[in-house]
Amino acid sequence: xxxxxxxxxxxxxxxxxxxxxxxxxxxxxxxxxxxxxxxxxxxxxxxxxxxxxxxxxxxxxxxxxxxxxxxxxxxxxxxxxxxxxxxxxxxxxxxxxxxxxxxxxxxxxxxxxxxxxxxxxxxxxxxxxxxxxxxxxxxxxxxxxxxxxxxxxxxxxxxxxxxxxxxxxxxxxxxxxxxxxxxxxxxxxxxxxxxxxxxxxxxxxxxxxxxxxxxxxxxxxxxxxxxxxxxxxxxxxxxxxxxxxxxxxxxxxxxxxxxxxxxxxxxxxxxxxxxxxxxxxxxxxxxxxxxxxxxxxxxxxxxxxxxxxxxxxxxxxxxxxxxxxxxxxxxxxxxxxxxxxxxxxxxxxxxxxxxxxxxxxxxxxxxxxxxxxxxxxxxxxxxxxxxxxxxxxxxxxxxxxxxxxxxxxxxxxxxxxxxxxxxxxxxxxxxxxxxxxxxxxxxxxxxxxxxxx
Numbered sequence: 317x318x319x320x321x322x323x324x325x326x327x328x329x330x331x332x333x334x335x336x337x338x339x340x341x342x343x344x345x346x347x348x349x350x351x352x353x354x355x356x357x358x359x360x361x362x363x364x365x366x367x368x369x370x371x372x373x374x375x376x377x378x379x380x381x382x383x384x385x386x387x388x389x390x391x392x393x394x395x396x397x398x399x400x401x402x403x404x405x406x407x408x409x410x411x412x413x414x415x416x417x418x419x420x421x422x423x424x425x426x427x428x429x430x431x432x433x434x435x436x437x438x439x440x441x442x443x444x445x446x447x448x449x450x451x452x453x454x455x456x457x458x459x460x461x462x463x464x465x466x467x468x469x470x471x472x473x474x475x476x477x478x479x480x481x482x483x484x485x486x487x488x489x490x491x492x493x494x495x496x497x498x499x500x501x502x503x504x505x506x507x508x509x510x511x512x513x514x515x516x517x518x519x520x521x522x523x524x525x526x527x528x529x530x531x532x533x534x535x536x537x538x539x540x541x542x543x544x545x546x547x548x549x550x551x552x553x554x555x556x557x558x559x560x561x562x563x564x565x566x567x568x569x570x571x572x573x574x575x576x577x578x579x580x581x582x583x584x585x586x587x588x589x590x591x592x593x594x595x596x597x598x599x600x601x602x603x604x605x606x607x608x609x610x611x612x613x614x615x616x617x618x619x620x621x622x623x624x625x626x627x628x629x630x631x632x633x634x635x636x637x638x639x640x641x642x643x644x645x646x647x648x649x650x651x652x653x654x655x656x657x658x659x660x661x662x663x664x665x666x667x668x669x670x671x672x673x674x675x676x677x678x679x680x681x682x683x684x685x686x687x688x689x690x691x692x693x694x695x696x697x698x699x700x701x702x703x704x705x706x707x708x709x710x711x712x713x714x715x716x717x718x719x720x721x722x723x724x725x726x727x728x729x730x731x732x733x734x735x736x737x738x739x740x741x742x743x744x745x746x747x748x749x750x751x752x753x754x755x756x757x758x759x760x761x762x763x764x765x766x767x768x769x
Contacts, residue, residue, distance in 0.1 A: 322346045325353065327517065332733050335633065339662035348648040356636075356655045357648070360662035362669035362687065364645060368637060368658060370692040376430050377694060379638035379655055407520055411527050419531035420538075423571040425579035427635075427694060434693065436563040441580070441697050444555045450700050457488055457701075461708035465716050473723050473746040480713075481593035481743075482586075485705050489585035492701075494551030495540070506533030507582045515734030534574050541573055552581075580698075587737065588631040589702045592688075593709050594740040595629035596621065598729065599676060600713070601722040601745055609678055611714040618714065620678050622706040627686035628676060630661035633738050635690075660687040661738070717747040 322345055324338045325331055331338050342349050342360040349358045359365055368375050415421040426437055461484055468474035482504065490500045509529035512518055518526065544557045556576065560567050568576070600607045610617040637656045642649060650656065664686045667673045671680075689696035696702070713720065723746040732739045 322349055324349070324351070324358075326351070326735060327353065329733060332517075332735075333731055335661065336665060339659060339665060342659075343662055343666055348645045348650070350648070351657070354655075354657075356657040357650045358657045358659060359645070360659050360666075362663035362666040365658045365660065365663040365687055366691055368656065369687075369690055369694065372431060372693055374640050374643055375637040375656065376640050377428055377434065377637060378424075378430055379428070379636045407523060411523065414524070414527050415531065418528075419534040420571050420574045422575035422578070423569070425575040426697075427579065427584075431693065432563070436561055437568075438697065440556065440559055440561055440568070443559065444552045445697050445701070447700070449552075450704070453488065453492065453701065454704065456491055457484075457704050458708045460484060460487060461705075461712040462716070465712040469716060469747075469749050472749070473744065476597045476743040476745050477590070477594050477740060478742065480709060481590045481597070484593065484709050485586035485589035485702070486582075488701070488705060489582060492551070492585075493553045493581060494549065495553075499536075502536075503533065503582055506530060506536075507578060507587065510578045511583060511587060511734065511737065511739075512732075515732070515736060517733045517735060530578065533578070537574065537577050538570065541570060584696070585698050585701070587739070589705045591631035591737065591739045592622070592625050592629070592702075592706055594743050595631075595738070596625040596706070596710055597713070597720070597745060598722070598740070598743055599625060599629075600710075601720050601743075602726070603676065604719075606676060606678065607714070607720060610710070611718075614711050614714055617678050618707055618711045619703070620680070620683050621710060622703065623683035623686065624676050624678065624680065625706070626688035627664045627670075627683075628674075629738060630664050630686075630688050631738055632688065633661040633736055634659040635736065660690075663687050713747075716750050718750045719748040721746050 322341065324342060326335065326338070339360055342358060347359065347361045347364060349360075350356070351358050359368065412421060426434065426441060429437060461480075464480045464483060468479050474480070486500055486504060487497065490497060490503070495503065506529050509526040510533075513523055513526035513530075540553060541557050544551075544554045548554045548558050556568060556573065558567055600610070606621070610621050634657055637658060639650050639652050639654045639656060641652050644650070663669070665673045669685070671677075689699040689702075723744040729743065730741050732741060
């Protein structure tokens with residue numbers, strides 16, 4: 317089959333709900349495919365994605381992966397789609413005007429920057445997320461995970477997304493940033509609006525609502541920035557507000573800080589972990605054999621379980637790059653200035669890279685070879701913290717229950733419609749509390765938390 321004969325629509329509700337057949341078709345028939353609906357070049361094979369992520373000379377991050385940048389350099393072939401993209405550009409200009417009139421126009425986030433600007437800014441985050449700072453969070457993460465499970469244990473059932481998958485990473489990043497717990501539900505509302513707009517599936521009215529919500533959040537955070545400039549403390553946010561980037565001769569300004577609050581801290585720092593926790597519990601419910609194996613030896617299998625969840629149900633389905641020069645891959649010429657859509661989730665199920673790629677394997681060699689956190693210079697800086705949250709979230713469940721099952725028809729499980737992220741709306745589970753409720757072992761040692769890229 318020729319590339320032009322491939323017909324995949326990532327905006328289709330059913331494809332968005334379960335994209336894996338589409339990914340397989342693209343991997344086998346058109347591994348570099350120009351999507352006529354967006355003009356993006358979609359790349360789906362593991363080694364191709366990995367090589368692009370490592371090639372910062374020919375592929376730029378300047379296109380951005382945030383909600384404020386997704387319209388750049390998109391060139392659809394279809395005249396009707398060209399009109400649609402022109403309309404998107406008009407809407408983007410209206411969004412910028414709204415920021416200018418009511419809030420702050422977000423600067424490019426860390427993930428939308430190239431070196432040397434990227435590495436100069438990343439050093440600030442590397443300091444904020446330094447190993448010693450992450451280690452200090454371990455007791456908080458562990459205690460929170462067990463407390464959340466213990467809170468709903470007597471009921472024998474829960475809505476897992478609302479009662480654990482959202483609050484665990486949200487309250488961890490809130491604690492780290494230094495915002496009051498009582499403000500976190502409101503912040504979650506703002507970040508949800510940001511995510512919906514970033515997902516490319518909103519009407520103009522919905523997009524405006526999202527921007528209005530984000531601007532409301534900007535005004536909340538602006539007060540914190542000003543307070544921390546007057547009275548610095550030991551929180552992560554204080555570091556970001558006050559620590560100077562040596563090469564810039566200044567700390568981050570307000571526009572840069574507002575971009576980071578949404579893109580990298582409260583979305584990057586909680587949403588993707590929420591999505592992995594939700595997908596993982598569905599697997600534990602539907603596969604009693606996996607649940608029993610993980611429960612039999614949590615210290616050995618919980619981390620491996622988390623990595624397989626990240627591989628098979630990638631919370632981030634894909635992100636973007638832009639070609640700096642003409643690039644040829646698999647006989648397809650990608651012109652300079654084109655948007656390349658790297659579908660991590662497709663690469664993570666590539667049989668060329670993984671034996672029995674569609675299977676869930678707790679004994680898989682090199683379980684961290686997946687692309688869920690990216691690779692190279694832009695490898696997710698929050699990966700060590702996310703892995704801790706997944707570890708303690710799943711470990712608390714297997715420690716405190718003897719059985720777990722779906723308390724809803726599996727056919728009713730539904731994902732939010734989003735071009736980039738995979739997020740279950742809700743997961744109702746039932747469980748049998750463990751006869752003996754205890755933590756199966758002490759906290760992990762530093763050596764066990766080694767987090768190579």
